[in-house]
Amino acid sequence: MRADEPQVREDAFDFLREHADAYVDDLIAEFAAERDDHDLRCRLLELIAEARSPAALDVFREQLEGTDEPLRFWAVRGLEMLDTRAAEQVLDAAREGGWIS
Incomplete structure (x- = not known):
C-alpha cells in the first residue's frame, strides 16, 4: 500500500480488505508507526475496522479522542463493526463526552 x-496501492488495499482479520496485528503496528501519510493512516484504520478484532479496541478509543475527523469516522465505524459490549461502552462514553454525536 506504500x-x-x-x-498498485488500490490492489493492495483490496487484497487486505478481504484478509484483514489475518493481518490485524500487522495493520495495528503499521497504523501506530505511520505518521506522514494521512491517506495511508485512514486506509489502515479502515482495514483494522474490517478485521473486526477486539485487539483494535484501544486503537479505536484513541482515535475517538483525537481531532482528525476521518480517523474519528473510522474509529466509530470500527467500534460499531466490533459489536461488543466493550465497544458499545466506548461509543457511549464518547457520546457523553461530546466527542461524537
Missing part, C-alpha cells in the same frame, strides 16, 4: 502507483 507504492507510488495508485493502482
